[in-house]
Amino acid sequence: MAPEEDRALIKDLExxxxxxAELGFDAIFLPDHHFNGYMPIASDSYMFAAYLAAKLPQMYFGFSITSVPLHHPVRFVERINILDQLTDGKLLVGVGSGTTPEEMIGFGVNYQDAGAIADRNLAIAEQLWAKGVEDPAVEIDNGPYKGRVLQRIAPAAYTPRHARLMPVAMKETSARRAAENGWPAFIPAFTPPVIGGTEPLKHVTKHFTAYRTMLEAAGHAPEIVADALSWSTHTYQVVHLAETDEQARTELLEILTSYQEAIEREAAFNARAETDGANKKTDRTPNALTEDWIGTWCLYGSPETVIEHLKPYAALGIGNILCGTTTGPLTAERLRYADQTLELLSTRVMPALRDAA
Incomplete structure (x- = not known):
């Protein structure tokens, strides 16, 4: 959490x-968070992705997720286009409205306005991606973001239109945006107002089925539908594997205890950010040590247990599983657990699921 630890954290994450990448994973997903210290690269994960892309050209890069209200639409579009070019189109840009008042106020955004600013920023981004040099100027007037773009965004995108965006298929409007554009989506394992529980597959099935129905009805070419489904993503915030279920559970609780301590530290700063009604957070993150949170957000156990857990998701048609392997303060022991998880996923879980497919 201290400034003198930032460099070591960056190098450990690299x-x-x-x-x-060496173990055969397909993509590296990065978050977009600011001020909180627990992952220094998250303050500019696009820059970190560009650095990694030069070293790992075979990898796809994703963002889970970009808090759209925290980015000027011009910079948002420019940076996505540069990464789209540098990765030869191997880019998956998760988009959302953000989660914490502390981050919002640092960028001059009121927390209650975040959703509306995100929607408008995405609409402006589409205008910027479509704009030719001689087209009328794109006028920007969206909360803290102002501007007038006369020429075009440079560089142009590598991907036709622009890199794939990945909305969260929670609301019908977000699921439809992904489906109608032929984009993949993040598939939630809960349904608000409850954000935890022990039946995640029920919620994943509901959200994924709605998204898939819209995608298949949108009239895309079969290869576009297949690509979108292959990257449809179910997320586990904490993934931890060990040789036995008992060992995995014991180590998971160690990880979650440290994680919860970090969450409580952040809660104190968010409380300081909630100075008025415009920045009041209406929901609270559940305690990570509860069975409801573990049931929704954690994947853990022996390789055999994890394989059995994931089989119904594979049968449903989920194309991608996003594994949070470094959640929480990244101590030397936490990094050892993270590498242990990578090894077991790569050598025993991924081959079994690929054979089944």
Whole structure:
């Protein structure tokens, strides 16, 4: 959490990402968070992705997720286009409205306005991606973001239109945006107002079925549908494997205890950010040590247990599983657990699921 630890954290994350690439993982997903200290690269994960892309050209890079209200639409589009070019189109840009008042106020955004600013920023981004040099100027007037773009965004995108965005298929409007554009989506394992529980597959099935129905009805070419489904993503915030279920559970609780301590530290700063009604957070993150949170957000156990857990998701048609392997303060022991998980996923879980497919 201290400034003198930032460099070591950055280098450890670089090493962990490199190890994942060596072990046959398909993509590296990065978050977008600011001020909180627990992952220094998250303050500019696009820059970190560009650095990794030069070292790991075979990898796809994703963002889970970009808090759209925290980015000027011009910079949002420019940076995505540069990464789209540098990765030869191997880019998956998760988009959302953000989660914490502390981050919002640092960028001059009121927390209650975040959803509306995100929607408008995405609409402006589409205008910027479509704009030619001689087209009328794109006028920007969206909360803290102002501007007038006269020429075009440079560089142009590598991907036709622009890199794939990945909305969260929670609301019908978000699921439809992904489906109608032929984009993959993040598939939630809960349904608000409850954000935890012990039946995640029920919620994943509901959200994924709705998204898939819209995608298949949108009239895309079969290869576009297949690509979108192959990257449809179910996320586990904490993934931990060990040789036995008992060992995995014991080590998971160690990880979650440290994680919860970090969450409580952040809660104190968010409380300081909630100075008025415009920045009041209406929901609270459940305690990570509860069975409801573990049931929704954690994947753990022996390789055999994890394989059995994931089989119904594979049968449903989920194409991608996003594994949070470094959640929580990244101590030397936490990094050892993370590398242990990578090894077991790569050598025993992934081959079994690929054979089944």
């Amino acid at each position: 090493g962990h990402a490199t190890r994942a």
